[in-house]
Amino acid sequence: MESLPKENTPMQEIKDPVLIENGVRLFVKRDDLTHPEVSGNKWRKLKYNLLKAKEDGYDTILTFGGAYSNHIHAFAAAGKLYGLKTIGVIRGEEHLPLNPTLAFAKSQGMQLTYLDRTSFRDYRSAIPQLKNTFGDFYMAPMGGSNDLALAGVAELGEELNQFDHNIDYLCAACGTGGTLAGLITSISSETKVIGFPALKGGDFLYEDINEFISSVKGRNSFPEWTLNLEYHFGGYAKKKPELMEFMALFNQKYNIELERIYTGKMMFGVFDMIKKGLFPKGSNIVALHSGGLQINRS
Numbered sequence: 001m002e003s004l005p006k007e008n009t010p011m012q013e014i015k016d017p018v019l020i021e022n023g024v025r026l027f028v029k030r031d032d033l034t035h036p037e038v039s040g041n042k043w044r045k046l047k048y049n050l051l052k053a054k055e056d057g058y059d060t061i062l063t064f065g066g067a068y069s070n071h072i073h074a075f076a077a078a079g080k081l082y083g084l085k086t087i088g089v090i091r092g093e094e095h096l097p098l099n100p101t102l103a104f105a106k107s108q109g110m111q112l113t114y115l116d117r118t119s120f121r122d123y124r125s126a127i128p129q130l131k132n133t134f135g136d137f138y139m140a141p142m143g144g145s146n147d148l149a150l151a152g153v154a155e156l157g158e159e160l161n162q163f164d165h166n167i168d169y170l171c172a173a174c175g176t177g178g179t180l181a182g183l184i185t186s187i188s189s190e191t192k193v194i195g196f197p198a199l200k201g202g203d204f205l206y207e208d209i210n211e212f213i214s215s216v217k218g219r220n221s222f223p224e225w226t227l228n229l230e231y232h233f234g235g236y237a238k239k240k241p242e243l244m245e246f247m248a249l250f251n252q253k254y255n256i257e258l259e260r261i262y263t264g265k266m267m268f269g270v271f272d273m274i275k276k277g278l279f280p281k282g283s284n285i286v287a288l289h290s291g292g293l294q295i296n297r298s
C-alpha cells in the first residue's frame with residue numbers, strides 16, 4: 001500500500017548573513033514534506049474531511065478548483081490513498097491534452113467535469129445538478145477550507161507549539177485564508193501571525209479569516225495577526241523575473257524548493273521585511289512551507 005501522508009514535519013534553520021546582520025533567526029517548517037503528492041496545507045485541510053466522508057459512509061468525494069490548483073491535485077491523490085472515488089469540478093472549459101495537474105488527477109482516478117466561469121462564481125448552486133449526474137457525494141469546498149480543515153491545520157499549530165524555541169513571528173501564505181485561520185486558532189498567544197495573500201486586493205481576507213476564526217469554539221483569546229498585502233507580485237499566477245530569481249537562489253543556497261504562487265511570494269516578503277528591519281532584533285521567525293510544488297511541474 002502507498003504510504004499515507006506524514007505529520008510532525010521537520011523545522012529547518014536558514015543560515016544567512018542577512019539574518020545575522022538583522023539580529024533574527026529564521027526557521028522553515030517543512031510541511032512540503034508531508035507527502036510527495038498530498039503536500040502541506042492541502043493535506044492538513046483534507047485529513048478530517050476524508051475521515052468524515054468515510055465515517056458518514058460516502059464512497060465518493062467531490063470538490064471544486066482551478067485547472068492548475070494544488071487542491072485538485074492533492075484531493076485526487078488523497079482520495080486514492082483513502083480508497084474514495086473522487087470527482088473534480090474544474091473552472092472553465094475542457095482543454096485537451098490535459099495540463100499536468102489535471103492529467104495527474106485523472107491518473108489517480110479522478111473523474112473530471114467542467115463548470116463555466118460564470119456559473120463557477122456561485123459553484124455551490126451547481127450541487128443539486130451534480131448530485132443528479134453523479135449520485136450522492138461528500139463535498140469539500142473550493143480550496144478545501146471549512147471547519148474540519150481548520151481542525152487539521154490546528155494540528156500543525158500544535159506541532160509548532162512544541163518547537164524548542166519560542167516563535168515570535170509565524171509567516172504563512174494565504175489563498176482562501178483557511179490555513180492562516182487554523183494557525184491563528186491553534187498557535188500560542190505569544191506568537192504573532194503574519195499572512196501573505198497571493199492575490200491582489202487580498203484585504204477581503206480580514207473578514208473571511210475572522211469568520212473562520214469565530215466558528216472555532218473553545219478558545220477566546222487569539223494571537224495578534226495581520227496581513228501583509230505587499231507581496232502579491234501583480235496577482236495570482238504572474239511570473240515576475242524578480243520572484244523567479246529569488247526562488248532559484250533560495251533553492252540553490254538552502255536546498256528548499258518554492259513555487260511562485262504562494263510560498264515564493266511569502267518567503268520573498270519575509271526576507272524583504274527582515275532587510276527592512278521590520279522584525280525586532282532577537283526575534284525567532286518561522287516561515288511555513290505549505291507545499292504545493294506540483295505547480296513547478298505544471
Ligand SMILES: *Cc1c(COP(=O)(O)O)cnc(C)c1O
Pocket residue numbers: 040041042070071143145173174175176177178179180262263290291292293
Ligand atoms: C492552497 C495553498 C495555500 C493557501 O491556503 P489557504 O488555506 O487557501 O489560504 C498556501 N500555500 C500553498 C502551497 C497552497 O497550495
